[in-house]
Amino acid sequence: MVLSKFVDELPIPPMLRPVWRRGGQSYYEVRMTQFRQSLHRDLPETVVWGYNGSTPGPTIEVESGESAYIHWINDLPEKHLLPIDHTVHGAHHDVPDVRTVVHVHGASVEWESDGYPEAWFTRGFQQVGPYFRKQVYHYDNFDRACTLWYHDHALGITRLNVYAGLAGFYLIRSEQERQLNLPSGEYDIPLMIQDKTLKSDGSLYYPDQPDKPVPGLKTSIVPEFFGETITVNGKVHPFLKVEPRKYRFRLLNAANARFFRLQLNSGQLMYQIATDGGLMEQPVGVRSITLSPAERAEVIIDFTNMEGRDVVMTNSAPAPFPTGDMPDGGTAVVMQFRVNRPLQHIDTSVIPATLSEVPKLLPQNAMMERFLTLDHHLDHYGREVMLLDNKHWDAAITENPRLGATEIWTVINTTPDAHPIHLHLVNFQILDRRNFDVASFQKTGIVTYTGESEPPAPQERGWKDTVIANPGQVTRIIMTFGPYSGLFVWHCHILEHEDYEMMRPFVVII
Numbered sequence: 001m002v003l004s005k006f007v008d009e010l011p012i013p014p015m016l017r018p019v020w021r022r023g024g025q026s027y028y029e030v031r032m033t034q035f036r037q038s039l040h041r042d043l044p045e046t047v048v049w050g051y052n053g054s055t056p057g058p059t060i061e062v063e064s065g066e067s068a069y070i071h072w073i074n075d076l077p078e079k080h081l082l083p084i085d086h087t088v089h090g091a092h093h094d095v096p097d098v099r100t101v102v103h104v105h106g107a108s109v110e111w112e113s114d115g116y117p118e119a120w121f122t123r124g125f126q127q128v129g130p131y132f133r134k135q136v137y138h139y140d141n142f143d144r145a146c147t148l149w150y151h152d153h154a155l156g157i158t159r160l161n162v163y164a165g166l167a168g169f170y171l172i173r174s175e176q177e178r179q180l181n182l183p184s185g186e187y188d189i190p191l192m193i194q195d196k197t198l199k200s201d202g203s204l205y206y207p208d209q210p211d212k213p214v215p216g217l218k219t220s221i222v223p224e225f226f227g228e229t230i231t232v233n234g235k236v237h238p239f240l241k242v243e244p245r246k247y248r249f250r251l252l253n254a255a256n257a258r259f260f261r262l263q264l265n266s267g268q269l270m271y272q273i274a275t276d277g278g279l280m281e282q283p284v285g286v287r288s289i290t291l292s293p294a295e296r297a298e299v300i301i302d303f304t305n306m307e308g309r310d311v312v313m314t315n316s317a318p319a320p321f322p323t324g325d326m327p328d329g330g331t332a333v334v335m336q337f338r339v340n341r342p343l344q345h346i347d348t349s350v351i352p353a354t355l356s357e358v359p360k361l362l363p364q365n366a367m368m369e370r371f372l373t374l375d376h377h378l379d380h381y382g383r384e385v386m387l388l389d390n391k392h393w394d395a396a397i398t399e400n401p402r403l404g405a406t407e408i409w410t411v412i413n414t415t416p417d418a419h420p421i422h423l424h425l426v427n428f429q430i431l432d433r434r435n436f437d438v439a440s441f442q443k444t445g446i447v448t449y450t451g452e453s454e455p456p457a458p459q460e461r462g463w464k465d466t467v468i469a470n471p472g473q474v475t476r477i478i479m480t481f482g483p484y485s486g487l488f489v490w491h492c493h494i495l496e497h498e499d500y501e502m503m504r505p506f507v508v509i510i
């Protein structure tokens with residue numbers, strides 16, 4: 001259905017207050033529940049899942065180095081809001097339908113607190129998965145100032161739990177960042193961008209079958225889910241009233257499968273200041289930003305001297321990316337900025353010429369290079385199943401870097417789609433991408449390059465935790481494993497892929 005645009009104001013998620021904070025330590029409680037929330041003026045309220053009664057959940061803000069404890073509490077009903085496919089890994093009939101486990105995306109944490117997909121727990125911790133270790137998670141927050149996000153990660157139902165609403169922002173701040181005098185306070189706004197399909201009764205639609213239904217299966221996972229409309233912070237095509245001054249926006253693609261290519265219809269530049277893992281060395285002026293699921297970019301948008309103007313943020317990314325359908329009326333528009341608030345104070349914030357230091361990881365320091373394929377297969381129902389290095393989730397662990405070791409992971413994408421590849425625990429840097437001959441690789445197993453090596457785009461030159469691996473390309477990333485050892489995962493962040501085998505454990509060994 002067609003929903004009027006720009007009729008609801010952009011909600012800003014509430015800030016989570018700690019239960020206590022003293023001496024560099026803090027303790028939080030976050031409860032997952034089912035409730036109703038209005039996603040659009042003209043629709044009845046939608047039954048959603050969220051954290052502390054809101055979706056997106058409350059924004060968690062910590063100081064770099066703060067030792068935070070979070071008690072994630074599942075208070076959800078026993079019946080799932082959305083259709084479960086009991087044939088996918090980890091979601092068989094031998095486990096309860098409603099399972100949750102929280103992962104702070106991009107954070108470096110001990111493995112027991114990382115939200116391992118089989119560390120799930122049910123309401124009141126009545127049942128727990130085989131890798132569940134503790135009720136209260138601990139985060140050291142060693143990371144630089146950055147925009148992280150937390151979301152559900154339960155094996156086989158992550159796509160449903162996140163789509164139901166289980167996602168929120170997790171911001172790390174630091175003194176170094178404050179010194180930069182970036183737009184701050186009410187001028188520093190997180191934007192969680194998602195796609196949803198809403199029925200006329202307001203309820204969330206998620207398909208129980210692919211376009212071509214699978215005979216013999218009541219409910220089947222779909223290859224990718226693309227919603228018909230765009231929400232920002234949980235509202236359909238909202239508007240934000242702004243002052244004629246600079247703003248800092250933290251853009252997050254929290255969609256299941258849709259990529260976004262974001263642009264402003266005023267044609268003005270956005271000044272990107274941060275990638276997934278925090279501030280870049282210098283700001284980069286960009287007219288468009290492509291974000292795959294889970295990627296973030298922080299930008300400064302300057303509305304100075306634009307009194308009375310309306311600026312629309314648009315999306316032009318095909319779905320599936322990069323060769324699918326172009327977005328239509330419901331998905332080509334993201335939100336609107338209305339420059340109609342009077343300037344409250346003179347804008348003294350700046351776009352600094354230098355932001356931070358990003359020391360380069362050097363390929364010659366890598367102890368190991370791993371060659372890992374992205375593969376496309378059909379299962380015995382004739383459904384697409386995507387694999388990492390031709391291995392299923394349950395296969396023996398093959399990626400076992402040593403604590404402190406620097407490695408290069410060379411990702412060889414033999415599929416027709418782009419996949420956002422995400423590693424837990426570490427931030428990495430993108431070395432390069434290079435076209436190769438897929439057909440010849442599939443015959444011989446030998447990579448034959450058909451183009452020159454391309455450096456990462458200027459807006460990717462910083463710390464990353466998710467990288468777009470384009471079809472027909474080899475993408476190389478470099479990282480140092482630590483500071484924790486233990487069991488983590490790497491996966492495609494298209495949630496339908498991750499839920500159906502495109503995820504693998506890795507272990508950092510001592």
Ligand SMILES: [Cu+2]
Binds near residue numbers: 420
């Ligand atoms: Cu994928």
